[in-house]
Amino acid sequence: MVNYLGVNSVRQLVQQVGLAAFLQQLVDAMEHDYRRWESFEKSARHAIHSPGGVIELMPTSDGELYCFKYVNGHPKNTAEGLLTVTAFGVLADVDTGYPLLVSELTLTTALRTAAMSVLVARHMARKEGPGSHTMALIGNGAQSEFQALAFYHLLGVRELRLFDTDPAATTKLARNLQHLSLPGLHVVPCTSTAEAVRGSGIVTTVTADKRNATILTPDMIEPGMHLNAVGGDCPGKTELHPDILRRPGAPAAPDGRGARVVVEFEPQSRIEGEIQQMPADFAVTEFTQVLRGHAPGRASDHEVTVFDSVGFALEDFSALRTLHALLHTHPHLATPIDLIPQMDNPKDLFGVLQGVPAPAHPTGTATRLRSTPALQEAPTP
């Protein structure tokens, strides 16, 4: 049987593990996987665009495990009471091609995206100095709490400066953070992006508008800032004014680039990232190079650094194998489903159609028996 993890199960898993601990496990898994970059079969995601949004498939494999994520991006959805981004994914065994786990990835993507932002910021943002524990959070929608909490728990951010064009979103974010009563956290709702950004050592943009927006303009940028640009993640969807990437007047990086821009997987980021606004020869650094010490994440305290985040399949691989591993200690949260036939004679697929149904729980526990009657229905006469 294939294990299924729905929204309610992942929610319970995170609650039982603890949010900070769960985020840290994601950071550790992604760091481990980004360090073995060459082990992965990498490709730009497959996208089908429509007037309302985009539907993407993000596959990857390390030769032992395979995974893909299905993810949509429909900014108009919120007006209809639906999520802009929903996702689910599958982890499979490369040796047999059999799926192992089907999981929701909407909550999980929000968690892994925030964890990835922290992992990168650890290598690029200033550790000390003015504003190093202050983060501006521009865009206070579905992703914002996850960014806020990941930076609070894992990077020591203690002041969050919030702005969203929709004041209700900011109110929602502030309320959710207040309810958590996090020691030492100072939450400052702001009336403009400029006000939120001023004095912040880290600026995180998580807006959802599907257009070439200019959430941040050069006049807002201060020396030493680390920009965690998360919202611009598909063709025609950016958040940074291109001059920020060129950074006029800023000290050039050693190789003479206008900006130090770190990406996940360059071929995909050229299509989907902030750098889609730049010429094809605009120099960028892949994060794995920074992580492995082959390139600096930051050259000086004055340098402005940019993580041009779009989300790469490897991060979902790390997340799915983390969920899969956690099922060893939380087996009761998984529901076995009959996604794949089980049979005595693999050449007799027709026998499955005709005859006795496959045993639905070969390793079934009482929990599993209770959990999936409908998936174990007796054959119709």
Added chain:
Amino acid sequence: MVNYLGVNSVRQLVQQVGLAAFLQQLVDAMEHDYRRWESFEKSARHAIHSPGGVIELMPTSDGELYCFKYVNGHPKNTAEGLLTVTAFGVLADVDTGYPLLVSELTLTTALRTAAMSVLVARHMARKEGPGSHTMALIGNGAQSEFQALAFYHLLGVRELRLFDTDPAATTKLARNLQHLSLPGLHVVPCTSTAEAVRGSGIVTTVTADKRNATILTPDMIEPGMHLNAVGGDCPGKTELHPDILRRPGAPAAPDGRGARVVVEFEPQSRIEGEIQQMPADFAVTEFTQVLRGHAPGRASDHEVTVFDSVGFALEDFSALRTLHALLHTHPHLATPIDLIPQMDNPKDLFGVLQGVPAPAHPTGTATRLRSTPALQEAPTP
């Protein structure tokens, strides 16, 4: 909620609809969709190869519905008691990007592949004359019963000549067909491919060996034969001797080609089909052209025709929308699963992680309530 159709549910659905009727619905859906070829976003499937096999993703969309199929091909699996090919897929709403249906596609792929073979044969195989109601079935594994029954029920085949290098597979196929006691069907187990092919108007090859095999050689081919080459479907996996495609001595087709070869989607078939053995300029015809009368399926009773079947995403699209439509009349077979969060405020994804779980059965029936307790678990304290 997203509907889930597992192996047991699809089995019951086919049993309740009736195999012949179900196959006909698949043929009708595929004919409808192949006629509107230009409506679909088409791409060669995404494949990740490993020593043991291949894992593929096959996405497509008509602008209203989106689907993808996950399918593996691991010939070595049978030795381990596992299926060579397993599959599952998802149907989604393009407008919102939300998934509608998650379904097993192992049984369904076998059914749609056989239905596609029949749809094509209707336009390429001779209707009358010697052997027109006789089919050789080379390779008697998991796909063979489905091909046999589709051609019996929908194309009037009344003699099946069986051969497999594994006699146990032939015995299994013959036994399964016998148990169905199909009026007028004559089943002839043979001791060689040549014996099985001799006098057959239709030759179906469904072998699983992952290599460039030569199941059929030119000396076996008789004028007027239609070759339904199903087994050769990925790089390095073919079944026909290339001279069969060149067809030395046979009357050339009007455009001077050596053979009349029909494919599903040319760019994919060049990579995966029998024609991977031929030069890039080897002329082929896409089935949609034949279906719409833009090209002949057969020029004469003497011509040898070849359907170089590899399986295209459009066929899974047709199958998934057929399954989805059948749930209107068989709702009790679907299990709602919480693959996607349901929430009042789409900007408050964090609220899902924190708070009350989403209602697991907004349109839930008693059946559904019974069917998914584990997917509706109360939050942990």
